[in-house]
Amino acid sequence: MSASLTLVVAMAVMYAAGVYVMLERSLTRVLIGFLLVGNATNLLVFIMSGRPGNAPIVTGTPADAAMADPVPQVLMLTAIVINFGITALILALIYRSWWLARLGDEGDTVTDEHAAETVESTEKSFRSVTDDDAASQEDLDASEREHGNEQADDRGDPARAPGEGRDR
DSSP states (O other): OOOOHHHHHHHHHHHHHHHHHHTSSOHHHHHHHHHHHHHHHHHHHHHHTOSOOBOSOOOSSGGGGGBOOSHHHHHHHHHHHHHHHHHHHHHHHHHHHHHHHHHGGGTTOOOOTTTTOOHHHHHHHHHHHHHHHHHHHHHHHHHHHHHHHHHHHHHTOTTSOTTOSOOO
């Protein structure tokens, strides 16, 4: 297999430009450099994949000898997906740094949303939750008692305990 000299030169230039641009302090330049290095890596896998051949479908015939290796294709697809994911991460970092730069001296301060609360209001909230739980349990018990009486009435024998009798 002989690799195309044009592809090898393009790959080398992309690697060199990508690493050079990634060494800058700007996140946008880091993103551009990362994209160049990712595409150069895809070219490297493509160059090293070997000769072209038939589709990698095994049929059990002598034509399978000219079949292309599917592993480099899978590696390139994986590299594209990883490149896309890291690009999205870097774009989120760029947006976050831009947002924080717009805030100025405020920075990333968060207001205290619980500053106006007192001990009494907190205890009242917890007390209401406990009261709600007790009321819910009472409703469940009443519902179970009603349901049990309805089953006994359906069977016509109120002396039977709930759950005895008719099979469903």
